Amino acid sequence: MESTDVKSVENVNDEVDSKILKQLEYYFSDTNLPYDKFLQNEIKEDDGWVKISVLLTFKRLASISKDPLVIANAIQKATSSIVEVNENKDKIRRKPEKVIPIADQEYLNEMIERSIYCKGFPKTATMDELLDYAASLKDFKITKVIPRKQKTKEFKGTLYFTFETKEQAEAFLKLESVKYGDVELEREWEKDFLDQKKVEYDQKLARKDQKQKAETEKYFKKGYLIKADNLTDAVSVDKIKEICSSYEWQVAFVKINEDKLSAWIRLKPVTIAEELLKNIADKTNDLNITFSLPEDSVEQSVLNEMTKEMKGILQMKDKMKRERNKNKGAKRFNNKRKNEDSNSANKKLKTNGN
Template structure:
């Protein structure tokens, strides 16, 4: 019958070879592959600090593993090596297996940032059996104060989450099922994205309201033959030849079949149109149909133009702030280099 020491050894070794740890433990996988039958020497296993902290006696470890009810790990004949039981292989359906793990996993937040993993595992034993405690970390392996806890059953996970209060060193833990945690996280990300999008659209709208565009200044041209090689400059030059008309922008790319010309002054498009014969602009061999936009067509195009212009101005403004920030950061770096802080 297994005593307390045996149970700790069994739990630790079965964690190493378990469905959760083994697929992501590159060191242990390498050791398994070095033996054609998957045996790992006990002296290698004793390099695992958490097992060595429980016992460094190979004989004690072997005798404990032989008392395991799960029989996940087996011992070789001369009791010098162990391996995962070939009759209990790691699940191959990773997606399905991860889903099942999530169903019996809980999320807990509120652990002090200096908490040791063994202390958290020992704390969670009272709510178990627990298969695994995974500390969540960020850069430089810094503990974030939260864990994913895989319970033996889904019922145990739910019981832990649904308790009125769970305190770790007098600190109440925030708890939820891992599935709910991911759902809430996804919702939070979507809400932040939408808030960012709304803020950006509001800034663009505010900028657009400050831009004034003249009416009667948009000329639309169409009917360009496919494969033509007209350029914006050619279109601008042709319009200049027709009178004192200042073109601000030609909304057209080489190869397009239609486009727009935006004039600088009010009613320039209307006045320019009056200079044409049969509403056609002749450029070289091309006769292009044109018209001055008015009414709803003009409103829609101006609204679209204002949005584009406001977006570009906002980008330029943000770029300017970024450059200023980089410049100030560079100046600070130079100051620190000249006058280093004394420790």
């Protein structure tokens, strides 16, 4: 009986050690460490070493064991691990010979090349359950599990599995069936999924831009915007308007930009800006202000902003008008009520007098 109990305890300890090792190897892995800013800052402080007490602030490790000595011993036993423990058993680091990859775009692209997008997980699934599922796929070594989340941080039910090699990822994709519980998982290359999402995003932006453009055209026509540059603090809206007037430009609006060095001049839709600038090509002004046509995309962007401002002004005016009408209505009601009360009082006086 005693021998069985000892073996049972040993099995439990081995299981805990295995979980500790797996978690720490993930923290210091190629797929996590290059992107973990917190750990990156820590390893710079002490030749790569990170205090176990610091690592225990990570909830997933602390959920396995909160005992620093247990964690240190688990790493010490694992001689072939990518991590090691110091002599005092209070710090852990990635072995110096295991060079940390540089987290550049090339490395990210290489990771994406061996990653699979999967859909069909319950939105209630926890990270532990997803990691356990990844570990249950015995024929594959999944080095990273990246759940996709809503803005509210809730799990979307989709994720990326990053495999040790592209060949493993391809073999996983070619499996006839992969299930999570009773649900068949939809699978495709992460790169293909991201490409499709980019297409959808670009289409969404195009629709938004088209809608904004149509909205702007209700207020402003293109071709009547001029940019003024080389402004100084002494240049005011009125000064710019004076110069425009000297050129016989019909100006609707002038706005000095935040940098105070440039301004936008919106003309009345009489003569296009290009023609006006041709007419003053050989002219100068006392303030040495230069005038130019904006690029098409810049003009659209500026007019979009002006449209937002215009709509805001109109909405404010409309709100103020409603408030005035509301106050007038209340005033008329109060006057009517006073008249009724006065008439009622007069009737009572007459009745009492009779």
